[in-house]
Amino acid sequence: MDRAPGLSVRLKLTLSYAGLIMLAGALLLAVVWVFLLRYIPDEAIRLPGHNAPGHVLRSPGLPGRFVPGRYDLWRAFAPRALQAFAFLLVFGLVGGWILAGRMLAPLTRITHATRRAANGSLSHRIQLEGRRDEFRELADAFDTMLAQLEAHVEEQKRFAANASHELRTPLAITQTLLEVARNDPNRDAGELVRILHAVNTRAIDLTEALLLLSRADQRTFTREHVDLSLLAEEATETLLPLAEKHGITVETSGDVTPTIGSHALLLQMTTNLVHNAIVHNLPDQGTVWVTTSVHQGSVVLTVENTGEKLAPQLVSTLVEPFQRGTERIRSDHAGVGLGLAIVKSITKAHDGTLTLTPRPAGGLRVRVQLPAAPPPPPPGPGAGPQTPARLPRR
Secondary structure, rough: OOOOOOOOHHHHHHHHHHHHHHHHHHHHHHHHHHHHHHOOOOOOOEEEOOOOOOOOOOOOOOOOEEEEOHHHHHHHHHHHHHHHHHHHHHHHHHHHHHHHHHHHHHHHHEEEEEHHHHHHOOOOOOOOOOOOOOHHHHHHHHHHHHHHHHHHHHHHHHHHHHHHHHHHHHHHHHHHHHHHHHHHHOOHHHHHHHHHHHHHHHHHHHHHHHHHHHHHHHHHOOOOOEEEEHHHHHHHOOOOOHHHOOOEEEEEEEOEEEEOOOOOHHHHHHHHHHHHHOOOOOEEEEEEEEEEOOOOOOEEEEEOOOOOOOOOHHOOOOOOOOOOOOOOOOOOOOOOOOOOOOOOHHHHHHOOEEEEOOOOOOOEEEEEEEEEOOOOOOOOOOOOOOOOHHHHHH
């Protein structure tokens, strides 16, 4: 945005300092002048024995024989006052220029860092020294913003590269199958259609997951009251056929856990966690535990599953997009590698925290902590007591 040139902030501060000093000096001289006028007569008073009008004797031990009037005092006071004003003006300009430069030095560093960030250099930090004040708080906040922005940009770059790779695979397979069908008209069309349908389904699932992840990152959703315990029950009921197919037992328990957020996104988050716990489990006789609990100011959803022992280094990478965990047991329902990445984005969009820890006996424990919803207003007169519902155990 083009703007007309104007005075610099340093010059404005300098003029402000100088003007303030001049005003203070003028007020001080005015007070002195008004105070002296109370004791000075309008006209000069000549005492007996005085021979030189307008002359004031200042001999030690002798009283003054001439009392000056206001005009005489003004003639003696005015030149000194002008000299004082001139000194205050020079002092205010020079001192104000130096003081403004020292005060604005941190702002200059912040501006320099901002310009470097605008040119694409996000690794630069201000790192302002000294004790905490307004400028240092601004610099620290700007450094924090740059760090988060740099991490976000790097994450988006990795995500774009991984997404391009994942989307390119089904497209390449589709192109290869079509070329084979064109070169071999006698090939079994039913088998070709089956493979193309599976590849196309995977591409659609991946695209929908990417759109859901983008929606969670942008926080473009309506917030409402949501009970995580009901979402956990709904997710387990939906995935119960998949669990029975894999021989997995799902146990759900917990208290009413009210929070504020998107019902659809939180249900997707819970479904992803339960689905992930089912497909990455023991080959047979595995177990998934889904529990909800209420803490002071927060609600917690915990999903645990049995399985092989996981290294902490592997667990720390599972929330990254397309990181499926090569050491975990896989199946044809393993998904597109965005399940926990979507969970992380939805949790972050709801101002929550996501914690993944390996279980000592094998498997994974995922803990989602969200802010609790404010308590509802007290019921009106005549309303009966309300007892929170509990989820049944399975």
